[in-house]
Amino acid sequence: MRITFLNQKGGVGKSTVSILIGAALQSAGYRVAFDDQDPQQSIRLWASQVGGLPLLENSPENDIIICDTPGRLDLNQSSPLSQLIAISNRNILVCEKSLFSTHASVPMVEFVKRYQQPGARSCVLFNKVRSTTLVGKQNVSELSADLGLPALNNFLPLAAPFENVQTMGFNAVTGKHRELVLTLALEILKES
Ligand SMILES: Nc1ncnc2c1ncn2[C@@H]1O[C@H](COP(=O)(O)OP(=O)(O)OP(=O)(O)O)[C@@H](O)[C@H]1O
Numbered sequence: 001m002r003i004t005f006l007n008q009k010g011g012v013g014k015s016t017v018s019i020l021i022g023a024a025l026q027s028a029g030y031r032v033a034f035d036d037q038d039p040q041q042s043i044r045l046w047a048s049q050v051g052g053l054p055l056l057e058n059s060p061e062n063d064i065i066i067c068d069t070p071g072r073l074d075l076n077q078s079s080p081l082s083q084l085i086a087i088s089n090r091n092i093l094v095c096e097k098s099l100f101s102t103h104a105s106v107p108m109v110e111f112v113k114r115y116q117q118p119g120a121r122s123c124v125l126f127n128k129v130r131s132t133t134l135v136g137k138q139n140v141s142e143l144s145a146d147l148g149l150p151a152l153n154n155f156l157p158l159a160a161p162f163e164n165v166q167t168m169g170f171n172a173v174t175g176k177h178r179e180l181v182l183t184l185a186l187e188i189l190k191e192s
């Protein structure tokens with residue numbers, strides 16, 4: 001299974017979520033490898049400096065490939081991203097739960113719908129959610145209807161352990177945060 005995290009908007013958490021979901025699925029017993037398709041090479045850097053998960057080239061035998069993609073894309077140009085979408089079983093649009101972020105993500109939703117393979121599942125993952133603010137409390141089904149893509153039931157709050165994964169790896173994520181990431185990872189694997 002290939003799971004691709006994407007959004008042409010920068011800084012929404014694609015690389016962080018790639019690491020979290022990869023590490024959670026590895027902890028659930030799957031053989032996971034990273035395919036870092038972002039020229040910024042955040043995942044490659046993380047794999048060499050923090051580690052815990054192999055890159056695809058070092059782990060050709062695997063059950064799940066986690067693919068990280070660039071921010072700041074011009075979707076009007078023919079993009080290698082269309083090919084990545086076409087070979088993915090899951091396309092997960094990582095999006096902050098804000099009007100600005102969802103609005104900026106609409107072109108990517110259209111791009112995903114155009115190139116996804118039959119039988120693939122594409123959905124929105126809300127990340128960095130602040131549940132106490134009015135923006136954070138917005139109705140998820142209304143936002144996903146605006147976006148034109150179903151939202152995953154589970155979302156990730158803005159939380160220090162998720163930020164710390166960058167330097168400390170999955171060990172930074174414990175207790176209820178770890179349970180949440182695992183539940184989310186299994187929801188992503190589900191057929192529908
Ligand atoms: N749920 C979260 N809680 C707290 N911090 C988060 C969360 N998700 C991501 N971050 C932080 O937000 C910043 C941006 O995240 P990240 O680099 O993963 O985004 P990105 O979409 O991959 O960016 P780019 O488009 O530049 O590749 C990082 O500092 C990361 O630690």
Ligand SMILES: [Mg+2]
Pocket residue numbers: 014015016038040042068069071
């Ligand atoms: Mg990134």
